Amino acid sequence: MSIKTSFAPSLAADYQDNGVVHLRSLLSPDEVAEIRDAFMEQVQRDRTVGHDDHVGDDDVLARYPRFVHPHRRTDLDVGRIAQRWMLDPRIVGPIVDMVGPVFAAQSMFYFKPPTARGQALHQDNIFLQAHPETCIAAWIAIDDCDGENGGLKVVPGSHRYEIVCPGEADPEESFTSTEIELPEGFTAEQTELAAGDALFFHGSMVHGSGPNRSADRFRRSLIFHYVPVDSVEIARFYNPLLALDGSEVTIAEAADGGACGDGWEPVAPH
Template identity: 30%
Template sequence: MIRAQDADFYKEQGYLLVKGVFNSEEVKEMREAVERIILRAAAANKDHNHAWQGDYLPPEQLKKLVLKGFHDVHYHDASFLRAIVHANMTSVLAQLIGPNVQLHHSKMLVKPPENGAAFPMHQDYPYFPHEKHTMLAASVHLDDADVDNGCLHVIPGSHRQGAMPHVGKHYLDAKQYPVSSGIACPAEAGDVLFFNYLTVHGSPANRSERTRRNVLFQYRSADDFPTEQVHFDWGMGLMVCGENPYFERARPDYRIVQHA
């Protein structure tokens, strides 16, 4: 799926756009699944706005912005589990991470037309720090994305700076790191943008009349362990390629929760 020089580019620059990972039918299936999840969430009164809050925009502007985001989408629709272990995905992951790759978590992000919220520039590292920094995000595009509808921006090579101080653990100083400080990564539906969790990234607001839907899968090497007890999600540790070399760490610790 990718060449050796593409893997070298990822290691040097901290990101890699891979074209055509998913075909049009697979994209359509996931896009429809996203819409059904939103409807079920609304019916369950769980349809919350996940737009970033803070001091990067005036309060009157923040109130107008919308972002729909839900974690663990592979527990809500089987199309996402198929995507997580898709042969094209695992082919890339084996070259970017190594032979033994685990899922950490999944989520969906929907920027509606005209008022889809921006993501200030940030690293994912503060949310789930790991020892070896193999963690990467695979952002699956379910719509064509460009600057007008809020495509991702990255700062090439920023992962080599290591962990950076964040405002309230959420985002970098917006004056020092505006979204415009990164390079835009336009993509077509079916493309996947891979980026290391130390790579500085963000996205502008969706000011277009087009929806921007992405599903994001976070992966790590099986021998890369968390350094803090934070951000533990369902299915964390699911092997997507290779094997788990640590037999005693292969089973997650679940508990039964009763629901009315």
């Protein structure tokens, strides 16, 4: 099974079959440059708005921490940009085509400079705990991304599994501490995206990335997560959600499921 570059009206079918869809040139070079320049200016001026991943002071990720929920910082240029793109029809439109009406749940920006570790294989909904459905991610490349600079790896078809309990990750390779063991018969595929491309993928799809082994190439990405409007609960961290008109929506909080998401059990593919 391989990743498809999809065009409407096949979006929903490709998403259902593979759990991941690649759309090329979703953003223009000028739009990519605006996003890149705003986030670089912010992290160089004041990186305290970044998320504390408890890395050492000598880790390059201490200088370039990922930004989590920048859309909530509308007092900052990066916050206004993140919220604008989070609700932009070019991002939301394909998602609605794939899963129906949604609320916006999360924004993130990863810098991933040279020498930065990657993020071990994982499934997003173990964090969001959106029920009864799952989340969907929009992963937008701000740089050309490939295996050398730590581009995303995905496991097409793994979305047919529910959340599985992770084991320990290799700390030399991943800044996060847990890693999913791949279901039998599945392999991780290296993606290659040009700046402005986007990957859309299912909340149960296994994905991750290796370290940035390039000499001088960043692997920056702007990432959004969405949940269907009929979701009945989500982890506390993601409330309030945003409706597509920008208004805030609060749904019930999911119980703390622990490291493995208590109540979720692996199921056979169908």
